[in-house]
Amino acid sequence: MSLAMGSVGENRLLSRWWQTLSRHPAQANLLHETDCELLPIEGTDDLLALTIDTVAEEVALGFYREPETIGWMGATVSLSDLAATGATPIGLLASVTLPRAADASYQDGVARGLEAACRAAGTHVLGGDTNFAEQAAIATVAVGRVPRDRVLRRVGCSAGDLLYATGPLGAGGSCAARALLPIPAEVFCERDYRPRARIAEARLLSGFASACMDTSDGLVATLDQLGRLNGVGFVIERPLLEILEERSRRLAALFDLDPLLFFAQHHGEFELVFTVPAARREGFEEHARQAGLSPLFLGRALPEAILRFAGPPPREVDGARIRNLLEEVGGDLGRYLVELGQIVSG
C-alpha cells in the first residue's frame, strides 16, 4: 500500500485483510480501484459486479430512525456501488438485523424501504436472511453486470481533467446534522433523505469519465480518495453555495453554518463524482444534454495532492484528517462536529 493510501485509517484496515487473503486469479479489479468487485462471466464478454455494504453506524449515530430509511438506505448503499462501476443491477440480497423490541410493523417498514429503493433502480430483492439484535442494521449485496469495455473505475484521471457531480451535494450532511441540531421538519426531515443510486446516469458516463466514485462518505472523503488513488489533487472552482442542494442551503442559512461542513461530513448523498478529460468537455456536455443528464460542474484535477475550495472564502482542507476524525474522537458526534468546524474554517 502506498504511503498516500495508508494515511487514512479506513484504507489501512482494508489493506490489512489482503495480507492474509489470496486474490481470485480472474478478478478484474485491483484493491481500491473500483466501487465493486469484478469477475468475468464465462461464456460472455461481460463482467459480474458484486458489492456488499452495511448500514449500522448511521443507525447507532441516530441519522436513521425510521425503518423505511433503513430499508431504503440498505439497498441504496450497494446499488450506488453498482452505479459507480457502470453496472446494471441484476438483483439484491439483504441481511436484515431487526431490533429485538420491534414489532412486525417495523419489519414491514424496512421491507417498504428496500422495495422502493430497488424499484427506483429497476431491480428486485432476490432473498436474504433475518437476525435480531439490540439495534437495527442491514447488510446488502448488489449484483450487476457490465460490459468489460464500459466499466467505470476510480483510477484513470489526470491533472487538468474536469470534475463533475451527477447532482447537487450536501444532503448527506443535512441528514447527519439532524442528530445534533433542532432542525424544523419543514426545512429537512428524515424523509427528505432518499438518495437514488445513479444507475442510468452512470451508463451515460462510459467513454467519457476518466474516473468515477460515489459520494457515499461525502464529497471531501470522495475527492480525497480519488486524489490518493490517482496521484492528483482537486480544486472546487464553483462557489460552495452553488453546488449545495437546496434544502441544505436553507439549513445552512437557518443555523449560519459553513457550507463546506455539509461536504466534509462523513455521510454523503450518493451522487457520482467523476472526471472528464478537458479535451472531451464539449463532446461530453453535448452527449449529456442529448441524454437529459445535467452534470454539475465542480472544478478540476490538480497536479499537487491538495484539496482546495475556491470558496467563499478560499481554503485548503486536510482530507486525511477529516476522514480519520470520527474514529479519532471515538464516535462522539458532538466533538466531531466542533472539531470538523475548526478544520474546515482553517
Place this chain on the structure above:
Amino acid sequence: MSLAMGSVGENRLLSRWWQTLSRHPAQANLLHETDCELLPIEGTDDLLALTIDTVAEEVALGFYREPETIGWMGATVSLSDLAATGATPIGLLASVTLPRAADASYQDGVARGLEAACRAAGTHVLGGDTNFAEQAAIATVAVGRVPRDRVLRRVGCSAGDLLYATGPLGAGGSCAARALLPIPAEVFCERDYRPRARIAEARLLSGFASACMDTSDGLVATLDQLGRLNGVGFVIERPLLEILEERSRRLAALFDLDPLLFFAQHHGEFELVFTVPAARREGFEEHARQAGLSPLFLGRALPEAILRFAGPPPREVDGARIRNLLEEVGGDLGRYLVELGQIVSG
C-alpha cells in the same frame, strides 16, 4: 404460505418480507425451495446462485470464541448453501464486524479462517467491508454457478425415497454443548468444529437426489423443513449412535447424553441431507462408490408428516416445537437444553 410452513416462526418471518417485496420476474426458484437464490445468466445456459448468511447469534451464545472460527464459519455457512444447490463457487464477499476492543491480530485471525474455508472450497474472497460493534459478527455472500439442469432443490422427494447424509452428524450439537458443559479439550474443542462445505459431493448428487438441503440448523430442523416442503415425514432407521460422528459419540458417553440431543440442537454440521428414489438406490450407490463418495444411509421418507427415530429407544419428535424452542425461551441456553432434553425424551 401453507399452514405446515407457518407453524415454524422462522418460516413466518421469512414469508412476511414477501408481503411487501416483489419477486424478480426471472428468478428461477420459489421461496423456501432452494438454499440459494437462482437467476439466469443471460447468454449462457447456467444459473447464477446467490446466498447471504450471517454468523452472529453463534458468537453471542458463546459457541464461537476464536476469530479463526468466526472467519471459517462465516465463509462456510454461505458456501454450504451453494453446495446444497449443486453450484460451483465463483467467489465470496464478506462484511465483517470486528469487536471495538479487538486488536489487529483479531482481524488477522478472522482473515485466516475466511481464507482457509475458501481455499477448502476452491474459491476466494473477492472483497467486502469492515464494521465495528461490541461483538464480532460476519455476514458473507457466496456467488456460484450451476447448469440449469443440475440444480439441487429442497423440493421433489416423495414417500418411500431413501434418506442419506454426506457424512456423520452431530458435531454442531457438540460445538454448542461447549457453551454449557465443562468439556475437556481432548474430547471436543473449538478447533474440532471446522465443517467443510460439501461442494464436490453435491455435484455428484445431481441426477440422483430428489431433494437436498444442508444441516446448518441440525438434522431435526433440516428434516422438519424438508418434510413440510414436500408433504412427507421421515424415519431414521439407523441406530442413533451409528450416525453420530465420532467425537460427539465420546462426548455423549462422557456426560451420558441422549444422542438425539446432538441432532435436535439448532446448530448443525453443514453436511448435506438428501433423498434418492428407492428405484435408483443401486445406481446411486454404485455411482457414489466410483466417485469416492461415502453417503451415510439414514432412513426414508414417510407419507405421514411425522419425524420418527427408530432409536434406541424408538420415538417421534415434534420438529416445529424444537425449531421454535430457542426463541420461546428468549435465547436462554440453559433453559433451552433442559426443555430440549424433555422434548426428545418424549
